[in-house]
Structure formats: structure tokens, C-alpha cells
Amino acid sequence: MMATDLLDRPTVAGFGQQAPATTIPVRAVEAEGPPARRPLGGVSRADLADIVGALVSALFTTLLLFKHLTPLSGPLGFVVVFYAIFLATYAFLVSLTEARPAVVDKIMATLLSSAAAIAGLALVSVVGFTLWKGRAALTKTNLYLQDMSSAGPADPLSVGGIKHAIVGTFMVISVAILLSVPLGLSCAVFLNETRSRAGRLVRTVVDAMTALPSILTGLFIFATWILILGFERSSLAASLAVSILMLPIVIRSADVVLRLVPGNLKEASDALGAPRWRTVWHVVMPTARSGLATSVILGVARGVGETAPVLLTSGFTSSLNLDPLKNPMVSLPLATFEFVRSPQPALIARGFATAAVLMVVVLVLFTLARVLGGRPAGHLGKRQARRVAARSARDVARFDLMAGAGR
DSSP states (O other): OOHHHHHHSOBOTTTOOBOOOOOOOOOHHHHHOSOOOOOOSSOOHHHHHHHHHHHHHHHHHHHHIIIIISOOOOHHHHHHHHHHHHHHHHHHHHHTTSOHHHHHHHHHHHHHHHHHHHHHHHHHHHHHHHHHHTHHHHTOTHHHHOOSTTOOTTSOTTSOOSHHHHHHHHHHHHHHHHHHHHHHHHHHHHHHHOOOTHHHHHHHHHHHHHTOOHHHHHHHHIIIIIIISOOOSOHHHHHHHHHHHHHHHHHHHHHHHHHTSOHHHHHHHHHTTOOHHHHIIIIIHHHTHHHHHHHHHHHHHHHHTOOHHHHHHTOOOSSOOOOTTSSOOOOHHHHHHHHHTSSOHHHHHHHHHHHHHHHHHHHHHHHHHHHHHOSOTTOOOHHHHHHHHHHHHHHHHHHHHHHHTTO
């Protein structure tokens, strides 16, 4: 210890001894500054170099294992071993420069990106395969303007079409939407806005109906509507069967959406004296409109592709039928099933073309539901903003009139 330090220290009164010096440690963060923030999005040059290096290393390591060191073989095994080695190598390269949380984050991001790529590849392959197999029939205009009443199994693609299946699909799904959507939304509101003892029973039944096989709904409608009540096979019977399949999907998804509506909105409506039904109609439903449209989309996706219920309740026909109350009616999934069963190449191509048209119909229905669903809560379109402004102007004029009358 230096002499100057001893002289500078204060002495303790009455003892003549020097008081110990107080030393305040300097924190490493204050000395070195705050740590640099790690970006969570995007791929940097270092990340790209690690990915490329891991890919090259995994490729040559897998080739070495499959060609020289082990008796492994097969394309599926090659892909699995290659991906496992890639993940291990990538984790090792990242750990050389990053901490453990960053390594875990990048490995999970890689896994999720790979899963998304596999799902996208599966979707693209299914759509591409369907379009490729049906390309010869999709370019024929008679496919959309004619039915199969005047075409035989050996006729070329220039004769006959699927007009009857397109019309039948729209009729079946339209009636099913009219039956299932009001019931489904009403049931979802009942489960969320009431505290009835029957709510638990209804929720259990809906959960059980979600896993109901589609052929059972067709058998139920066939036994009750056709055999017991005596109605004939028709588009209406098929719509009843399809609506039973759509109902639990709409209820479950709408139930989840209605739970996400903030409770303070309903409390504010109750505080203003609005009855419960008005709160649900003017506050809860408009707030959850976009999510409710998504629930309808899920229900339509379940019902529009069903084949067994339509076959049991409506039957199969080769001609166009516009009467939903009698005579058989065919849908696009059922027409696809019947076409691809044939050994004739022309009918098989027409079946894949029918499947491609079904995908377009589903896309149109989804787009229509999104348009009807509108924007999310709090985001108004131009027409909606003008409507709200006009309603506010009418309210102001009414208030001014009441104030002028002394009320």
C-alpha cells in the first residue's frame, strides 16, 4: 500500500487509527457497455455461411456413410440421415459463436422452416399432379357446358362434361350452409353467453360429433329421411347429411373465436343498459366477424369434399337435375370418384379435371367468405367508414333537435 494512500485516509476520533477505505466494485456491464442485441428476423451472412457449410458437410458425410462405411441404402434413409447430420453440424457451427439460447432458437427455426417447406411441397405436388393428369380435359370447353347424359365410356374428351356436378355441388353446399351456419353460430353464442347446465352436455355432444365418420351421417339421413319418412333421394337429403358434418366444425371454431372477444367491450355495453341480445348482436358478433368467417370456411372445407354421404342420400346421375327435392343429383367429389374408377383413359383424365375444378370451387368459396367476413375488428373499409360517419351525423342532428325542444 502506498504512503500517500495512508495519509489521505481519515483517522478515527480518539484512536488515531486510519479508517479502512471503501471500494465500490465496477460491474462488468457498466465497464463493457450493454450487450449487442441479437436480431430475431432475417438471415445474416454468418447464418448463411453456417447453413451452407452444414449442408455441404452433411451431404458428403452422408455419401461417405452410404457408399463406403455402412450398409445403409435407400432414398428415404439417405434423406433422414442427411437431415439429422445437417442439424447436428449446424448446431455445432452456431455454438462456436453464439450462446445456448441462440443455438436453440436457430435450431427450432430450422425445424419449423423445414416443416413448412414439407407441407408446402406436399400441397404443390398434389395440386400439380392433379392439374397435370387432367390437363387434356381442362382445355375442353364442353367440360364446363355439358353433362354426361349423351357421352359414353369410350367417347373422347370432346364429348360430355361435368356441368351437372358443378351445379349439384353448389346446390348441396348452399343448402348445407343455410342449415348449418345459423345453427352453429347460435350454438356457439349459447355456449359462451349463457351459464346453463345444459352447456356442458352440448359441448360434449359437439366434441363427439367432430370425430363422427362421414358415412354414418349418410346412413342416418338415409335411414330417417328416406326409409322412415318416405322421401326420395335428392339434393336436399345430401344437404342434410353434409350440414351434420359441417355443424360441429362451425360450432367449435366459432366458440373459440367468441372467447377471444375482450370482456371489457361486453361490460361497457352492459354498463350502458343494453340487453344481452343487443350486446351479442351489436358488439360480440361484429368484433368476431373475421374469425366467424374463418369458422364458416372450415365448415365448408369439411362438407364440400364429402363423397359417401352424397352417394347414399342423393345417388348418382349423368344428367343435370335442377330440382333439389327429387331425383338423384351428383356432386364434384362423387363425379371424381366415379370417373377415376373407370379403366378408360378419357374418363380418368376427366376425373382429374373434375378434381381440379373442385379445388377452384373451394378457392372461390374461401375468397367469398373472406370478403363477407370483412376486415378485422377496429379496421373499417371506405364504405363502412362512410356508413359510420352518416350514422354519427344522424345522431348529432337528433341530439340537436332534442336540445332545441327543451328535452
